[in-house]
Amino acid sequence: MNLSSIRIITAEIERLIKFYEHITGLSVVRYTPDFVELRTSITTLAIGSTKTLQFFGGDDIVQPEQNRSIIIEFKVDDVDQDYERLSAYLQGSIVQKPTIMPWGNKSLLFRDPDGNLVNFFTPVTPEAAGRTERN
Missing domain, CATH: 3.10.180.10 (2,3-Dihydroxybiphenyl 1,2-Dioxygenase, domain 1)
Incomplete structure (x- = not known):
């Protein structure tokens, strides 16, 4: 088994895309307006908008900006x-x-x-x- 990715769910996807591209110097791969991946040689940081939560059972399963x-x-x-x-x-x-x-x-x-x-x-x-x- 291998860890494939970590996903951040955000209400402001463009803001996070710009941030992670800036700090890493890497470009995201955009699959839809609401889902991107930032790939490294080892793993992937996925970024999804809150709109993607509909595919996982609804808006209540994840709350953006609450991670500590x-x-x-x-x-x-x-x-x-x-x-x-x-x-x-x-x-x-x-x-x-x-x-x-x-x-x-x-x-x-x-x-x-x-x-x-x-x-x-x-x-x-x-x-x-x-x-x-x-x-």
Whole structure:
């Protein structure tokens, strides 16, 4: 079994598309006006509008902008460079500037426009690099 994707449901899909394309430098694949995917070499971040909830049983199964338990993580080559590149763009949404974590990653934490926590990290110890080698 493999984790294929994580999906964010949003009331403002264009806003999230622009945000994730900007921070990653990747372009989404648009399947419909209400569903896109941002593909990386390992997994996919899917973004769907609230209009897609009709296919899953109705509007009550997911509430956009209510997440406070998930961190969307991107392994990056140099978290300090990404911080310099994005600090002005992320002004007001940075939770933590690049910091070395006890498990050996240097992490930049910020929130997307819907309030989801995003982590850009770079392994900085051999142990951390070994854990993320497949990434």
